[in-house]
Amino acid sequence: MGRLDVRARTHLDSTVCYIAREDRPQEQVTIRELSLSGALVDGLSTQLSEIFAIRPVLPGSGEVELLAKLVRQGKTGAAIRLFYSDHDTMQALWVHIRDNLSEENSCPYCGHPDGSREGSCDKCNLYLNFAKNNYLERHIENTFAQRLNIRLSRLNLEHIQKIIHFVDSKLLKIQHRSPDKEFVGTSEGMLSVFSMIRKVAPTEMSVLLLGESGTGKELTAKSLHHLSTRRDGPFVAVNCAAIPETLLEAELFGYEKGAFTGAYATKKGKFESADGGTLFLDEIGDLPASLQAKLLRFLEDRLVQPVGSAHSRKIDVRIVAATNCDLQRAITQGHFRTDLFYRLNSFTIKLPPLRERGEDKVRLAKYFLEKFSCSENRSMEFSDDALDAIRNHSWPGNVRELENKVRRGFLMAAGTVVDPEEMELARYEDPGVGAVDCKSGPVRKDQVIKVLEQNDYVIARAARQLNISRPSMYALIKKHGINRGDMK
Numbered sequence: 001m002g003r004l005d006v007r008a009r010t011h012l013d014s015t016v017c018y019i020a021r022e023d024r025p026q027e028q029v030t031i032r033e034l035s036l037s038g039a040l041v042d043g044l045s046t047q048l049s050e051i052f053a054i055r056p057v058l059p060g061s062g063e064v065e066l067l068a069k070l071v072r073q074g075k076t077g078a079a080i081r082l083f084y085s086d087h088d089t090m091q092a093l094w095v096h097i098r099d100n101l102s103e104e105n106s107c108p109y110c111g112h113p114d115g116s117r118e119g120s121c122d123k124c125n126l127y128l129n130f131a132k133n134n135y136l137e138r139h140i141e142n143t144f145a146q147r148l149n150i151r152l153s154r155l156n157l158e159h160i161q162k163i164i165h166f167v168d169s170k171l172l173k174i175q176h177r178s179p180d181k182e183f184v185g186t187s188e189g190m191l192s193v194f195s196m197i198r199k200v201a202p203t204e205m206s207v208l209l210l211g212e213s214g215t216g217k218e219l220t221a222k223s224l225h226h227l228s229t230r231r232d233g234p235f236v237a238v239n240c241a242a243i244p245e246t247l248l249e250a251e252l253f254g255y256e257k258g259a260f261t262g263a264y265a266t267k268k269g270k271f272e273s274a275d276g277g278t279l280f281l282d283e284i285g286d287l288p289a290s291l292q293a294k295l296l297r298f299l300e301d302r303l304v305q306p307v308g309s310a311h312s313r314k315i316d317v318r319i320v321a322a323t324n325c326d327l328q329r330a331i332t333q334g335h336f337r338t339d340l341f342y343r344l345n346s347f348t349i350k351l352p353p354l355r356e357r358g359e360d361k362v363r364l365a366k367y368f369l370e371k372f373s374c375s376e377n378r379s380m381e382f383s384d385d386a387l388d389a390i391r392n393h394s395w396p397g398n399v400r401e402l403e404n405k406v407r408r409g410f411l412m413a414a415g416t417v418v419d420p421e422e423m424e425l426a427r428y429e430d431p432g433v434g435a436v437d438c439k440s441g442p443v444r445k446d447q448v449i450k451v452l453e454q455n456d457y458v459i460a461r462a463a464r465q466l467n468i469s470r471p472s473m474y475a476l477i478k479k480h481g482i483n484r485g486d487m488k
């Protein structure tokens with residue numbers, strides 16, 4: 001590979017100052033060769049790894065200051081690397097280099113015999129129009145990837161992973177855990193969902209989303225869209241179960257004026273509205289047989305024919321479909337076409353039900369409470385009992401049900417703490433209490449107080465001594481009317 005900067009012969013008197021060592025006297029040196037990234041200097045006595053300032057006097061612009069570091073000392077002089085703190089200095093140096101370039105009829109980067117200073121070199125492709133005002137910007141842009149590559153080739157895998165992490169998290173602010181900050185989850189099931197979303201989003205594959213009602217299928221479809229190259233195109237959602245069968249075809253594929261009674265004007269269908277973007281077909285299991293055939297045709301040739309039109313139109317749409325019904329069963333019962341199923345099923349993401357997401361239940365509940373609190377400028381939290389109730393509820397309605405319960409709790413709580421009752425959730429009764437009661441009879445009030453005193457009224461420790469859970473300990477305290485003001 002050739003060089004990435006052009007070099008000019010020159011004779012620049014310069015002063016060198018040792019920034020970190022004020023006691024060291026200044027030196028007078030001469031720059032004999034100069035490029036944007038470095039120089040060859042006579043008379044320099046510095047050590048390797050020392051950073052110093054060099055101040056060449058440029059004819060025309062006067063003295064400029066750059067930071068520099070020694071790369072090597074040789075018989076022909078010292079090679080130094082230059083660092084810039086501002087663009088003006090770089091520009092001034094470039095003007096000096098440009099004015100002192102030799103008049104050779106070859107590319108000054110790679111030596112290719114191309115004397116013209118128009119456009120880019122045929123061999124190394126670097127920009128040669130030195131006279132242009134924007135030369136410097138173009139040159140830096142041009143060589144950026146190559147400079148990066150040179151450095152990358154010296155790194156090991158661990159360095160590269162650190163850099164990717166830095167770029168993602170600090171510069172691009174990409175969340176590693178979920179595709180976006182509104183998609184909450186760190187349970188094993190959800191991490192696997194996020195990883196699948198990230199893998200399939202940038203492709204053109206159709207995706208089928210399966211999962212119980214309220215598990216986040218629509219949220220997943222939106223994430224797929226936002227992480228795809230279609231993110232600037234439209235995201236159009238159609239609920240196939242919500243539109244009467246007779247209207248669905250016109251709604252999806254559009255119609256021509258006069259196609260049927262009431263078609264007063266030509267209307268675009270959802271496919272066309274989603275052109276260049278993503279079409280989310282929700283409740284795909286409810287798509288009538290005639291439209292299943294039409295959708296299959298679309299997936300095969302990407303053509304859309306509006307109702308009443310003799311012509312088809314090519315549409316560029318990615319299909320994401322979702323259902324909470326058992327498509328395999330619908331196939332066996334003859335309600336869903338096998339060929340369409342296999343077309344859509346090429347990549348399937350199954351959203352786990354909330355009851356299988358462990359502590360995500362609590363994470364989601366806290367996320368929703370914070371969201372509602374922020375929108376109303378209030379600060380709310382859950383009581384320990386509320387968190388236990390959330391953990392132990394069976395959540396048939398999944399995330400949507402959780403969101404609704406939290407919203408209710410947020411609205412109903414009188415103070416700043418949400419209790420289970422305010423979310424209409426049953427308090428969790430730890431079976432452990434029964435077990436203790438069965439073995440040794442009910443724990444008396446004086447026993448409870450004694451254990452509390454022994455444990456400095458720290459509930460968790462007292463509960464441990466009685467071999468019961470914290471909620472059970474609270475239940476005992478409440479049952480005996482012990483003053484909670486004394487507790488820690």
Ligand SMILES: Nc1ncnc2c1ncn2[C@@H]1O[C@H](COP(=O)(O)OP(=O)(O)OP(=O)(O)O)[C@@H](O)[C@H]1O
Pocket residue numbers: 182183184185211212213214215216217218219220324364399400403
């Ligand atoms: N992991 C999650 N993080 C944050 N919010 C979520 C998550 N999953 C779902 N939600 C929220 O829960 C609600 C229901 O989600 P969504 O509409 O995507 O579910 P769905 O599977 O399409 O439901 P349905 O089958 O009823 O159409 C939405 O308000 C959504 O924003």
Ligand SMILES: [Mg+2]
Pocket residue numbers: 217218282
């Ligand atoms: Mg939905």
